[in-house]
Amino acid sequence: MTAVAGDHRLPPHLRALRERIEGYARGYGLDPFETVFEVLDGDELNMVAAYGGFPTRYPHWRFGMEYERLSRSAEYGLSRIYELVINNDPSYAYLQASNMDVDQKLVMAHVFGHADFFKHNYAYRHTNRKMMDAMANHATRLRRHQDRLGVEAVETFVDRCLSLENLIDPLSPFVKRRADRSEPGAEDRPVALGFRTDREYMRHFINPPAALAAEQERLDAAAGQPRRLPERPERDVLLFLLERAPLERWEQEVLGIVRDEAYYFAPQAQTKIMNEGWATYWHSRIMTERALDPSEVVDYADHHSGALSLQPGQLNPYRLGVELWRDIEDRWNKGRFGKEYEACDSLEELRRWDRRLGLGQQKIFEVRRHHTDVSFVDEFLTLDFCVAQGLFSFGYSPQHARWEVQSREFAAVKERLLRQLTNFGQPEILVEDGNHENRGELLLVHRHDGVDLKLDWARATLRALQALWRRPVSLSTRVEGRGALLRHDGREATTRRQEP
C-alpha cells in the first residue's frame, strides 16, 4: 500500500542504498519497525507535512493554512523538508525527491533512528500502530457527517474540539484513574475497618470502639451526600465531555476522533528532544563510521551542521538531544557517574576520570526505552553539560521592551527547561465540577504554577467549551497573583476577581 496516490516507490539505486543503511542500523543494534519509504516531490511533501504525516487525514482548513505556510517558506528558500516519518507499523517515511544521494543516505539513517525509537520507547507503547488506517477511517466518518450536515456545521464543531485538544491526560493510557463503575447497593454500605492489626489482643487499643463508631458515622454521612461529578478532579477533560456533555451522536464521534488523534500525537510531543537527538545521534554514527563516501564528506558536514545550527533564543531539539545522548554515552563509558564520582572534589582527578567501564552503548539503549523528555533532562542534564553547551534562560524585559538573557545559573536554567517540558509546556487544567453552583455549569481549575494564562485565548477557548457543554462554563485561575474566575455563558465573557 502506498499512502499517497501515484507511484512513489524507491528507484533502484535508492533501494540499494536503503538495504545498505538498514543493514548498518541493525548492525548497531537498532531494531526499527519495518519502514516503507516513498519519494515525493517538494509540493507533495509539503502536503503530507501539513497533514501531520498522514495524507489520508480528514479535511480541515487548518491543514490548508499549514500547507500554504510551508509552501511559501519553501518558495522563499527559508525552509526545506528533507524527510518525514510517522509512527506506525510499518513506519512510513517520505523522502524529498530533489535531495542529493548523500542527503538520502543521511535521511534514511535518521529515519531508522526514529523508527527504532517509536518501537521501543515506553511512551509510545499505547499508541495506535495502525494509525495510517485509523486516520483514513476518521476522514471517511468526518466526510460522511459533512455530506449529511454541511461542511460548515461540522467544521465549526471540529474547530471547537481542536481548541480543547490539549486538555488530555498523557499518562492515562498507563494507569487506571477510576474504579469500574457499578452502582453501590445496600450491601455495599461502607464499613469502618479501622487500622489493620494482626494482634487480636491489641485490637481494642488500636481501634477503640468509640473511634470506629465515629468513623462509621462519617462514612454513612459521606455516602448519603450527593456524589460529586467528577468524584476527583479529572485531567482528561475531553473524556469527561464525551461522557457527560449533551452531545449529539455525530458530535460525540467527532470529539472522539479529535481525542484519539491528540493521544496519538502526545508521545511525540513528550519526546521531542530525545527522539530527534536519538535519530541525529544514529545518522551521524552510521554516516561517519560506515555509509559516507569520501566525495560526500563536505555536503554531509554542511547539511548535518545545518540541522544542528542554533537560532538565537531558540532551543534546537536536534542539537540538545544529540549532545545529551553523546554525553550520557561518554559518562557511562568512563564511569563518570555514581557516588564515588560525585563525592570526588579534586578538579584534576575529575577531569581525568576514566574507569573504562564501556557501558555507554548499553546505557543509551536503556535510556531510550525508559524515559521521556522531562525525566531525560531531569536525570541527565548535568552542571558540566549546561556550562559546556552554553545554556541560558531568557525572558521578556518590560523596561527594555525586548527579550533578554536572564540567567546562566544551572539550577535556574534547568528549572526553566523542565517547566517548559512538563505537560508539553501547557497549563495543567482539570475538570473540577460538572454541576457548579448546582446549576449544571462546568467548572475547570487551572493548577497555577507561577505563569499566568494568555487571557484572551483563554476566553476564546471557554467560548468553544461552552458551545460543547451548552451551559455556562468557568475557569478558576490566577491573574497577576490574585485568584480570578473566568466565565463564559455563550454570549459574553466575564472575569470575577477572587480572594488571593
Place this chain on the structure above:
Amino acid sequence: MPLQITRDQARFREIVRGRIQADLDRYIQRGELIGKQAGRLVSIPIPSVELPRFRFGEREQGGVGQGPGAPGDPVGPGDPAGGAGSGEGEHLLEVEVTLDELADILGEGLALPRIRPRAADRIVTARPRYTGVSPSGPESLRHVRRTYKQALRRQIASGTYDPLRPVVVPVREDRRYLTWKELPRPETTAAVVYMMDVSGSMGDQQKELVRLESFWIDTWLRRHYRGLAVRYVVHDAAAREVERDVFFRTRESGGTRISSAYELAAGIVARDFPRAAWNVYAFHFSDGDNEGAEDDRRSLDLLRDRLLPALNLFCYGQVASPSGSGEFLRTLRQGLGPRDDVALSEIAGRDAIRDSIRTFLGTGR
C-alpha cells in the same frame, strides 16, 4: 495528481476572504493595507484565524536558549517567541492576498458591477501562443522533456536502454522544439488620471482620504484591465504633473484654479491616451473652493468640450475641509446635469470613503 490539500487550502482562503469581507469597512478606512503591498500581493493582518486554546502568556513564560550572551543582553536580533509587534490581547495572522482577490472582495462587499471595457473590441493585438512541437526550431525553444521522451523511446525501440543504468542521451534527431501560432487577442488597456487640489485649504487629513480612496480605485481598475497607466496631476492656481509619491505629499499655499488641472489633464489624455486605444478614467479631488465664477465656467467648458469626450468616466470627489466652501460640487451638478459618464460624491470623512467608492465605481463604466 490532484492534491487533496488543494481543497483544504481553498477552504482556508475562503475563510480568510470571509474575514476580510466582514471587516471590509475597517480595512477601507484604515490605511494599513497600502503600506503592505508588495507587487501583486498585499499582506493583510487577520484577527483570530488560529484556533484558541489554553496556553501560557509568552512573556511570562520565557524560555531556554543556547549560545553566547551575558545576563541582561538582548536575545538575538529577532523575537524568540515570535510576534513582537502584536502585543498580548491580539493575535493576528498575516495572510497574503493578491490584489485581484482583494478587488473581488471589494466588488462583492460594495456590490460593484463589473466594468465593461469600452474599447475592448476595437483594439486587437497579435500574441504568440505555443501550440505544438516540431522536430526543428531555435535552440532557445527546445522542449527538454519531449526531447528526452523521444530519446527514451528510440533507445527502447533499438534495445539500448538499460533500466538498471537509466542513462538517456538524446541525439540530434530526438530534439523537439516548441512551435507557435499568432493569435489575435482583444486588448483592454486603461489609464487613470488623478487630479488633486493641493491648495492651502487641503490638509493632511484630506489628502489621506484621497490616498485611501485612490488605492481602492486602482485595485478595482487593475482587476479589469491588463496594465493600468496612472498619471498624477496636482494643482493650486497652476497645475503640474508629478510622481505618485509627490502627489500625496505636495502642499502649496496659493489659490485654486481648477481649470488649470483640467486643461493639463485634457492635454495628457489627448497626447498619450487616444480614445481609440484606451479606456481613460479621470478622478478629481478637491475641497471645492474654486477661485471664482469665471474659472468655474472655464472648467465646465473644458470638461464638456475636451475632457469628457475622451473619457470613460469622470469622477469628482469633494473632500470636506474646515475652510472649504464646497461650492464646486454644486457648480458641476448644475452645469453638467445628470450624465452617465460623470460621478460626483462628497467625502466627509473616513466613513464616507466606502460610499464614495460605490458612487464612482458603481457606474460600471
